[in-house]
Amino acid sequence: MNKTWLIIKREYLTRVRNKTFIISTFLTPLLLVGLIAAVTFITVKSNSKQKIAVADKEGLLKESLQSSESLSFEFLDNADTSLLQKGYDGVLLAPGNGTNTGTDYKIYSGKNLSISVESKLERSIDDAVENKMISDLGQISKSTLDSLKQVARQTRLEPMILNADAEVKASNSGVAFGVGYGAAFLIYITLFLYGAMVMRGVMEEKTNRIAEVVISSVKPRQLMMGKIIGIGAVGVTQFLMWILLILILSNVLGALLPAETLRQVGEANQQMPQAGGGSAALDAIAKTQNMLGTVNWPLIIGCFLFYFVFGYLFYAALFAAVGSAVNEDPQDAQSLMFPITLPIILAIIIMMNAINQPESTLATWSSIIPFFSPIVMMARLPFGVPGTVPYWQLALSMVSLVLGFLATTWLSAKIYRTGILLYGKKVTLKEMWKWAFRKS
Amino acid sequence: MSSILEVKGLKKHFSNQKAVDDISFAIAPGKIYGLLGPNGAGKTTLIRMITGIFYPDEGTIQFEGKRFSPEDDAIKIGYMPEERGLYKKMKVGEQAMYLAQLKGLPKAKAEAAIKEWFVRMEMESWWNKKVEDLSKGMGQKLQFVTTVLHQPKLIILDEPFSGLDPVNSNLIKDEIYRIAKEGSTIIFSTHRMEQVEEICDDIILVNKGQKVLEGEVHEVKQRYKEHLFRISTAQAESVETNNIFEVVGQQANQMVIKLHDGIDNNTVLRHFIDQGIQIESFAEILPSLNDIFLKIVEGTPTARQFEWN
Numbered sequence: 001m002n003k004t005w006l007i008i009k010r011e012y013l014t015r016v017r018n019k020t021f022i023i024s025t026f027l028t029p030l031l032l033v034g035l036i037a038a039v040t041f042i043t044v045k046s047n048s049k050q051k052i053a054v055a056d057k058e059g060l061l062k063e064s065l066q067s068s069e070s071l072s073f074e075f076l077d078n079a080d081t082s083l084l085q086k087g088y089d090g091v092l093l094a095p096g097n098g099t100n101t102g103t104d105y106k107i108y109s110g111k112n113l114s115i116s117v118e119s120k121l122e123r124s125i126d127d128a129v130e131n132k133m134i135s136d137l138g139q140i141s142k143s144t145l146d147s148l149k150q151v152a153r154q155t156r157l158e159p160m161i162l163n164a165d166a167e168v169k170a171s172n173s174g175v176a177f178g179v180g181y182g183a184a185f186l187i188y189i190t191l192f193l194y195g196a197m198v199m200r201g202v203m204e205e206k207t208n209r210i211a212e213v214v215i216s217s218v219k220p221r222q223l224m225m226g227k228i229i230g231i232g233a234v235g236v237t238q239f240l241m242w243i244l245l246i247l248i249l250s251n252v253l254g255a256l257l258p259a260e261t262l263r264q265v266g267e268a269n270q271q272m273p274q275a276g277g278g279s280a281a282l283d284a285i286a287k288t289q290n291m292l293g294t295v296n297w298p299l300i301i302g303c304f305l306f307y308f309v310f311g312y313l314f315y316a317a318l319f320a321a322v323g324s325a326v327n328e329d330p331q332d333a334q335s336l337m338f339p340i341t342l343p344i345i346l347a348i349i350i351m352m353n354a355i356n357q358p359e360s361t362l363a364t365w366s367s368i369i370p371f372f373s374p375i376v377m378m379a380r381l382p383f384g385v386p387g388t389v390p391y392w393q394l395a396l397s398m399v400s401l402v403l404g405f406l407a408t409t410w411l412s413a414k415i416y417r418t419g420i421l422l423y424g425k426k427v428t429l430k431e432m433w434k435w436a437f438r439k440s
Numbered sequence: 441m442s443s444i445l446e447v448k449g450l451k452k453h454f455s456n457q458k459a460v461d462d463i464s465f466a467i468a469p470g471k472i473y474g475l476l477g478p479n480g481a482g483k484t485t486l487i488r489m490i491t492g493i494f495y496p497d498e499g500t501i502q503f504e505g506k507r508f509s510p511e512d513d514a515i516k517i518g519y520m521p522e523e524r525g526l527y528k529k530m531k532v533g534e535q536a537m538y539l540a541q542l543k544g545l546p547k548a549k550a551e552a553a554i555k556e557w558f559v560r561m562e563m564e565s566w567w568n569k570k571v572e573d574l575s576k577g578m579g580q581k582l583q584f585v586t587t588v589l590h591q592p593k594l595i596i597l598d599e600p601f602s603g604l605d606p607v608n609s610n611l612i613k614d615e616i617y618r619i620a621k622e623g624s625t626i627i628f629s630t631h632r633m634e635q636v637e638e639i640c641d642d643i644i645l646v647n648k649g650q651k652v653l654e655g656e657v658h659e660v661k662q663r664y665k666e667h668l669f670r671i672s673t674a675q676a677e678s679v680e681t682n683n684i685f686e687v688v689g690q691q692a693n694q695m696v697i698k699l700h701d702g703i704d705n706n707t708v709l710r711h712f713i714d715q716g717i718q719i720e721s722f723a724e725i726l727p728s729l730n731d732i733f734l735k736i737v738e739g740t741p742t743a744r745q746f747e748w749n
Contacts, residue, residue, distance in 0.1 A: 006541050014529060209525030213586075216491040216519040217542040219510075421493065423523075 011230025029245040052090040055079035055097035176382035183378040195319040202323030311374025321412035324419030325427040347372035370404030450499035459485040461649035474640035515544040518592035533567035633730040667699040668725040674718035
């Protein structure tokens with residue numbers, strides 16, 4: 001045990017001290033946050049100060065087209081396209097104004113207007129026309145109509161689930177979809193990333209011939225487990241560092257950005273749901289928070305860690321076995337890796353199906369089989385426990401993953417023991433199979 | 441004489457290949473043994489069983505009079521495989537520390553031992569160098585140090601001099617003598633017969649998984665001598681084969697003769713004296729280990745290929 005600890009320590013420290021590790025750990029969140037900041041900044045910058053002249057003799061649009069930081073409207077009864085040369089970015093002509101003799105609204109501009117501007121205009125016009133028709137036909141005053149609309153907008157659909165006669169608030173399926181998708185993909189990426197790292201490490205030891213020296217001091221199983229656990233710890237470290245750095249960076253960035261820009265960002269976000277004004281935007285934020293609140297975060301995070309760790313251990317042992325069978329030629333690694341990468345890729349395909357039908361037979365069973373469970377179960381969990389995923393399924397999935405990890409480790413150790421000392425011969429899958437199941 | 445290592449009836453089969461087929465021998469402490477054999481004779485497999493890397497299929501290994509236990513005895517054995525390996529990205533000092541600790545040395549003791557060895561081998565300035573920056577010979581020296589620094593009772597060196605310049609070869613050779621004098625046993629596996637003759641006290645020759653020869657270097661040579669003598673005379677003489685010896689070769693004033701069975705040296709000398717021939721030198725030609733090796737191994741289909749299926 002003491003010697004396994006030495007191996008874990010070496011594997012961990014040599015990797016964590018490596019320049020590539022340090023650079024990628026610090027650079028990835030920096031790039032991510034930087035990218036988001038850059039995009040936001042550019043969006044805000046490019047949106048600002050668009051001036052549009054509106055010719056609308058009937059005064060229909062006056063109320064729904066309200067100027068904001070990014071877009072300003074000027075109502076000029078005799079506006080025409082010549083204004084484009086006088087500093088206006090666009091000229092909106094209502095039917096019967098200026099050169100527009102048709103029944104549609106027309107907008108003229110020197111260059112293409114952005115999608116957000118176009119859709120905002122379209123919405124406003126639709127709104128205005130709709131409002132006018134309703135109030136004209138129903139003889140309803142403008143203020144009554146506004147308050148009616150406000151009430152209608154605030155009414156929500158609250159999905160409930162009946163389970164064992166107890167009423168449970170269901171997870172919002174949109175949020176569940178997003179969380180499940182994200183978690184499953186994260187596990188998919190880590191399996192490949194750190195699994196391949198284990199394989200390369202084993203190959204390095206074999207081609208460097210250090211394995212024989214080490215194995216004369218420790219058991220092959222200790223060397224293999226030390227490597228797997230050491231690299232697993234590197235993975236966990238990298239993830240924690242990323243989370244920490246992203247939190248710190250986003251806070252630092254928030255403090256650094258000028259207040260003006262932040263206000264613009266806020267406004268840009270608020271403009272999205274409805275053009276109706278402040279209360280609708282606040283309502284939307286409240287709604288989002290409410291939706292996120294329907295996800296059982298402690299359970300999701302706990303399960304994510306479990307499936308991350310054991311999914312990694314399950315596959316890392318297999319990657320180690322492949323690494324031990326490879327002789328210098330990286331092409332061998334490719335073909336021997338195939339049977340391991342296949343179930344991982346299959347799992348992600350099943351996951352895409354399962355996330356749309358989390359209760360289908362395929363989703364249920366593949367979230368119990370250890371080859372797929374780390375990915376598929378993570379996609380199902382956000383839809384609710386015990387609503388979508390009953391406790392027995394979760395328990396069975398976890399137990400079978402742990403048993404699966406013990407089995408792959410046991411078999412891999414047998415392949416590893418033979419493979420790591422075998423040089424010069426190209427190993428086939430059939431031979432590896434024989435090593436794994438041969439009586440020792 | 442109590443032996444440090446005693447193997448009895450050791451067997452290891454791979455699928456259809458008898459890599460080691462019933463080998464027994466015992467070795468005494470403080471001596472240097474040469475383990476010889478052509479490629480594929482089973483040397484590496486034999487060594488791997490002694491170092492605990494492989495379990496024997498049959499047979500027993502006794503280490504210091506007790507049943508060999510790879511875990512407990514690892515610290516008492518130092519093994520330098522033929523194919524050398526070190527972690528390229530590690531620093532020299534860290535690498536030595538790691539390997540010493542894996543053997544079971546406590547940290548402080550490991551550090552002290554490494555420092556001492558580095559001074560002795562003129563490697564003090566290497567501590568913070570990366571292994572990948574070392575030359576092949578330097579890596580070899582480092583590997584040797586990591587093999588012996590935990591003061592193992594049994595040291596197994598597989599081709600320890602390959603790739604070393606004469607200066608470093610001598611440095612390591614002197615260390616091997618010194619370690620043996622301090623009581624460690626050394627098993628020295630090689631194909632280089634002149635090194636075996638120079639360094640080893642005893643040899644074990646294996647071929648096709650079996651032990652074919654064992655004994656003291658001097659005694660083995662005696663056993664395989666062919667009663668050949670080189671004689672040089674004052675003047676060129678013409679000597680014919682007679683009932684005492686056979687003339688194998690003759691050139692000017694030198695000749696090589698082969699004594700007939702049961703003839704001793706004095707009889708030969710007396711023969712020459714009686715003939716009035718002036719002898720300048722008279723020396724027995726002992727076979728080199730190389731000759732013995734070839735004689736035993738040849739005629740048998742030597743180097744077998746290792747097959748796993």
